[in-house]
Amino acid sequence: MQDTFDYLIIGNGLAGLQLALKLSKDPFFESYKIGLIDPSDKTENDKTWSFWEKGEGKFDDVVEKVWHTAKFESPTISLRLPLKEYSYKTIRAIDFYNWTKNQLSIKDNFSFISDSVQTIEENAISKVIGLKNNYSANHVFDSRIPKEFRLHLSKHTLIHQHFKGWLIETDTPSFQPDAFTMMDYRFQYRDSTSFIYVLPFSETKALIEYTFFTPFTVEIQVYEEAIKEYLNQALNIEAYKILETEVGNIPMTDFPFWDYHTKNVTKIGTGGGWIKGSTGYSFKHTEKNVARLIANIKSGKPPSKNMFKKKFKFYDKIFLKVLHDENEKGVWIFERFYSKNSIRTMFRFLDEETRFSEDLAIMKSLFSIAFIKAFFKVLFRF
Numbered sequence: 001m002q003d004t005f006d007y008l009i010i011g012n013g014l015a016g017l018q019l020a021l022k023l024s025k026d027p028f029f030e031s032y033k034i035g036l037i038d039p040s041d042k043t044e045n046d047k048t049w050s051f052w053e054k055g056e057g058k059f060d061d062v063v064e065k066v067w068h069t070a071k072f073e074s075p076t077i078s079l080r081l082p083l084k085e086y087s088y089k090t091i092r093a094i095d096f097y098n099w100t101k102n103q104l105s106i107k108d109n110f111s112f113i114s115d116s117v118q119t120i121e122e123n124a125i126s127k128v129i130g131l132k133n134n135y136s137a138n139h140v141f142d143s144r145i146p147k148e149f150r151l152h153l154s155k156h157t158l159i160h161q162h163f164k165g166w167l168i169e170t171d172t173p174s175f176q177p178d179a180f181t182m183m184d185y186r187f188q189y190r191d192s193t194s195f196i197y198v199l200p201f202s203e204t205k206a207l208i209e210y211t212f213f214t215p216f217t218v219e220i221q222v223y224e225e226a227i228k229e230y231l232n233q234a235l236n237i238e239a240y241k242i243l244e245t246e247v248g249n250i251p252m253t254d255f256p257f258w259d260y261h262t263k264n265v266t267k268i269g270t271g272g273g274w275i276k277g278s279t280g281y282s283f284k285h286t287e288k289n290v291a292r293l294i295a296n297i298k299s300g301k302p303p304s305k306n307m308f309k310k311k312f313k314f315y316d317k318i319f320l321k322v323l324h325d326e327n328e329k330g331v332w333i334f335e336r337f338y339s340k341n342s343i344r345t346m347f348r349f350l351d352e353e354t355r356f357s358e359d360l361a362i363m364k365s366l367f368s369i370a371f372i373k374a375f376f377k378v379l380f381r382f
C-alpha cells in the first residue's frame, strides 16, 4: 500500500517540525497533503536548545528561560556582557515537540507516520521506502545526514562539538540566575578547546555542561570529572541532585551538505548543512532557512536556492582549520572574540548578517599567525 503526499518530511526533529509548522501557517499550502515520517514519537526531552535573538520570537510560548547577560571566564579574564537588544533563550526540546505537534495535529492536511525511511527512489513522483510501508511524494524534505558525510570525511575538516551536561538541583541557593555562562575555560582538558557552559534556571537549578570543540572525543568520565570539579571549586557546591543528563556530539564541519540536494529531494537540518560550522548552533539558522525555503517554493524557484552566503562558509572553513590544526588556541581565540568586539557585531557576525567592514573588525580582533596559516591552507587546499 502506498500513501501519497505533496510533501513528505523525513524527520520530526528541529528542522522537520519548524518546516511543517511554517507550512501549516501559510494559506498557500492549505490544499497540500503533507506527511511527517519518523520512527521516534519524540516523547522524551532529548535536548535543550538555546539561541540569541532580538526582542520577541516565534517560539516564545515554549521558552523556558531568558537571560540578558552572558559571562565569559578564562584563567586570565572574566567578562560580564550585557546582551543589549539581544537576549539568550532556552527551550526544552520536549516542550517544542509537544507544542508543535499539538498545532499540526488539528490540521487535516498534515499526518504523522511512525516509520523509518530506508531509501528514496527519486523520480518526478518519488518513492520513499520505509521499514513498514512505502510512500510517494512530489517533493521530499530529508533531514537524514547524507551517507557521503562519513565516507568523504578525510577530504573535509570535522570538529566534534561534544558534551555531557547535568541538570542539577541544590537544597540551598547556589546559582545566580541573572546571567548564563557562555564559556568558562578555567577547567580545560589538557591543551584543548574545552569549557564549562552553565544555564542557571533559578538559584537552585542549573544545567552544567562540559563541552569540547576538538578533532577527538573523550571517555564519558572526563566530562563528569570536570563538572564535579567545577561544582566543587567554582561554585562550592557539595550536595546536589542530578535531575536529567544531556549528551551530544554536533558536527562542526565544512562538509558541503548542499551538494546533496536534488530536483525532488531537499536536504534539511543537520543533513542540509543548517548547523553553523563554526558554532554548532542551528536553532535560529533553521528558522531563517525554513523561511527562505518556503519563499523559494512560492516564487517557483528550487527550494534550496540561495540558502547560504559563500563568504561566511569561507570564514567558517578558516576557523575550523585553526581549531583542527591548533586546537590549543581556542581559549585565546574566544578571549579575543568576546573581549574585543561588541555584542551586536559578534551576534550579527555569527548570524551571518554583517557587512564586510564589520567582518574586518572581527578579523582584526583575531589577527594572528594561526589564522594567516589557516587562510593559506584553505585557499591552497593543503
Ligand SMILES: Cc1cc2nc3c(=O)[nH]c(=O)nc-3n(C[C@H](O)[C@H](O)[C@H](O)COP(=O)(O)OP(=O)(O)OC[C@H]3O[C@@H](n4cnc5c(N)ncnc54)[C@H](O)[C@@H]3O)c2cc1C
Residues within 6 Å of the ligand: 010, 011, 012, 013, 014, 015, 016, 037, 038, 039, 040, 046, 047, 048, 049, 050, 051, 115, 116, 117, 118, 143, 144, 246, 247, 248, 249, 250, 268, 269, 270, 271, 275, 280, 281, 282, 283, 284
Ligand atoms: C544534545 C544537543 C543539544 C543541542 N543544543 C543546541 C542549542 O542549544 N542550540 C542550537 O542552536 N543547536 C543545538 N544543537 C544542534 C542542533 O540544533 C540540533 O542538533 C537540531 O536538533 C538539529 O535539527 P535536525 O532536525 O537536523 O535534527 P534532529 O532534531 O535530530 O531531528 C532529526 C530527526 O530525524 C529522524 N530520523 C533519523 N533517521 C530517520 C529515518 N531513517 N527515517 C525517518 N526519520 C529519521 C530522527 O528520529 C529525528 O527525530 C544541539 C544538538 C544536540 C544533539
